[in-house]
Amino acid sequence: MPITVPKDYTASDLEPEHRLWYFREDVGINLHHWHWHLVYPFDGSDAVVRKDRRGELFYYMHQQIVARYNFERFSNNLPRVQRLNNFREPIAEAYFPKMDSLVASRAWPARPSNTRITDMNRELDQIRFDVNDLERWTDRFVEACHQGFVMNTNGQRVTLDERTGIDTLGNIMESSQLSINRPLYGDLHNMGHVFISYSHDPDNRHLESFGVMGDSATAMRDPVFYRWHAYIDDLFQEHKQRLPQYTTQQLDYSGIRVTGVEVQPKQGPVNTLQTFWQQSDVDLSRGLDFNPRGSVLARFTHLQHSNFEYRINITNNTGAQAMGTCRIFMAPRNDERGTPMFFRDQRQMMTEMDKFTVSLNPGNNLMRRNSTDSTVTIPFERTFRNLDRNRPTAGSQNEAEFNFCGCGWPQHMLVPKGLPGTGLPVDLFVMVSNYQDDRIDQDLAGKCNDAASFCGVRDRKYPDRRSMGYPFDRLPRTGVDSLQQFLTPNMATTQITIVHTDR
Numbered sequence: 001m002p003i004t005v006p007k008d009y010t011a012s013d014l015e016p017e018h019r020l021w022y023f024r025e026d027v028g029i030n031l032h033h034w035h036w037h038l039v040y041p042f043d044g045s046d047a048v049v050r051k052d053r054r055g056e057l058f059y060y061m062h063q064q065i066v067a068r069y070n071f072e073r074f075s076n077n078l079p080r081v082q083r084l085n086n087f088r089e090p091i092a093e094a095y096f097p098k099m100d101s102l103v104a105s106r107a108w109p110a111r112p113s114n115t116r117i118t119d120m121n122r123e124l125d126q127i128r129f130d131v132n133d134l135e136r137w138t139d140r141f142v143e144a145c146h147q148g149f150v151m152n153t154n155g156q157r158v159t160l161d162e163r164t165g166i167d168t169l170g171n172i173m174e175s176s177q178l179s180i181n182r183p184l185y186g187d188l189h190n191m192g193h194v195f196i197s198y199s200h201d202p203d204n205r206h207l208e209s210f211g212v213m214g215d216s217a218t219a220m221r222d223p224v225f226y227r228w229h230a231y232i233d234d235l236f237q238e239h240k241q242r243l244p245q246y247t248t249q250q251l252d253y254s255g256i257r258v259t260g261v262e263v264q265p266k267q268g269p270v271n272t273l274q275t276f277w278q279q280s281d282v283d284l285s286r287g288l289d290f291n292p293r294g295s296v297l298a299r300f301t302h303l304q305h306s307n308f309e310y311r312i313n314i315t316n317n318t319g320a321q322a323m324g325t326c327r328i329f330m331a332p333r334n335d336e337r338g339t340p341m342f343f344r345d346q347r348q349m350m351t352e353m354d355k356f357t358v359s360l361n362p363g364n365n366l367m368r369r370n371s372t373d374s375t376v377t378i379p380f381e382r383t384f385r386n387l388d389r390n391r392p393t394a395g396s397q398n399e400a401e402f403n404f405c406g407c408g409w410p411q412h413m414l415v416p417k418g419l420p421g422t423g424l425p426v427d428l429f430v431m432v433s434n435y436q437d438d439r440i441d442q443d444l445a446g447k448c449n450d451a452a453s454f455c456g457v458r459d460r461k462y463p464d465r466r467s468m469g470y471p472f473d474r475l476p477r478t479g480v481d482s483l484q485q486f487l488t489p490n491m492a493t494t495q496i497t498i499v500h501t502d503r
């Protein structure tokens with residue numbers, strides 16, 4: 001007998017933020033986030049923490065979460081998420097997790113509307129920080145971005161260059177033990193989580209533990225997670241905005257033209273994606289600490305979409321075989337007021353859908369790619385796999401690889417929810433970049449790399465030499481105000497719609 005997780009168990013429709021319950025409380029999304037922080041810990045043995053571009057991946061994976069969340073907000077007639085940029089202001093958004101009434105083995109404290117974060121002094125947890133600290137760390141971070149360098153612990157300047165600057169800043173921001181100067185730059189992102197998670201009991205007088213924001217397995221359930229990360233992302237943009245803009249020469253791939261792109265769902269009209277609700281049963285017995293052991297099935301409702309295929313026409317006029325990297329993104333076409341978005345805004349909502357290598361014959365090529373092959377996602381069965389089945393020996397390399405394979409955006413959340421009726425208007429974007437500038441030569445045999453865009457590859461280099469989020473990670477060249485104006489011949493866009501059926 002499965003335990004049914006009701007659709008509306010944490011709030012009612014009196015709370016507008018509750019419209020996004022299906023995203024925030026999605027078990028798969030939370031599993032992805034937990035796995036990500038598990039395989040990219042911020043402290044521990046150096047061999048585990050010091051992974052290729054891990055600071056940059058911290059920035060990029062969370063930037064993409066905020067982009068996707070904003071997408072979903074537009075699907076629910078809500079405006080973009082507001083940055084939590086004033087630590088002295090009460091937090092309007094409340095969250096009452098209620099997980100104890102389902103399966104969690106401890107009570108997760110709630111945060112009522114308009115709670116403020118205050119100076120923290122929890123003797124037992126040995127946590128003592130002031131709100132001032134967050135403000136000081138913010139200022140130092142922004143100062144580094146504006147000056148273009150950070151100061152290491154020997155008082156030497158380290159330039160924030162185009163290639164490694166974002167990685168340095170990612171490790172400072174989180175912060176990880178790789179931070180170049182923890183005494184100076186502090187621990188902004190993590191402590192923000194901690195401040196919010198103890199906002200109901202900052203000095204432990206009520207003997208209450210931390211709320212959901214204090215654990216990577218549960219943090220994404222809380223609306224404030226996205227306000228916090230919108231703020232973190234905005235700070236990274238202080239650096240990104242100062243990098244040289246990509247020139248048309250850098251963006252283009254001479255001789256390669258993308259002449260058309262469309263999406264064809266399994267059923268239904270071309271260029272229309274369908275979303276709907278689905279009920280699934282998963283075994284949650286691994287998360288429970290009571291006896292007897294055995295299956296504990298939970299039946300929950302989640303977003304789903306019908307699978308589809310990208311069809312991309314590419315002309316190769318180089319006269320020889322050519323290799324390229326196909327990069328697919330999408331973003332809402334209009335803002336929350338219904339007016340077409342400026343490129344500056346739209347680029348930050350560009351949601352990565354897929355990225356793969358293509359081999360192009362001279363002349364015309366039709367590339368077909370299934371949505372289930374996306375390099376940001378892992379299959380539904382992997383997200384909800386049984387962790388006891390085929391589990392390698394504890395502590396072995398194989399076990400580490402097994403754990404790593406659980407990292408990846410859940411396939412059922414690849415397509416943002418649509419709007420009913422005429423649907424949500426979306427710009428689909430495709431680019432074929434020059435493989436010579438993208439390639440990383442390495443052996444990936446036996447490695448999980450199907451969600452490499454968000455998770456990298458364990459103990460290997462990030463399998464794309466470009467900046468993460470390329471070509472949308474920087475401000476556009478002068479004169480570019482719209483996506484159309486941004487395009488070089490090796491790029492194309494198509495207007496598609498996402499239609500949601502509320503059943």
Ligand SMILES: [Cu+2]
Pocket residue numbers: 033037062216
């Ligand atoms: Cu995170």
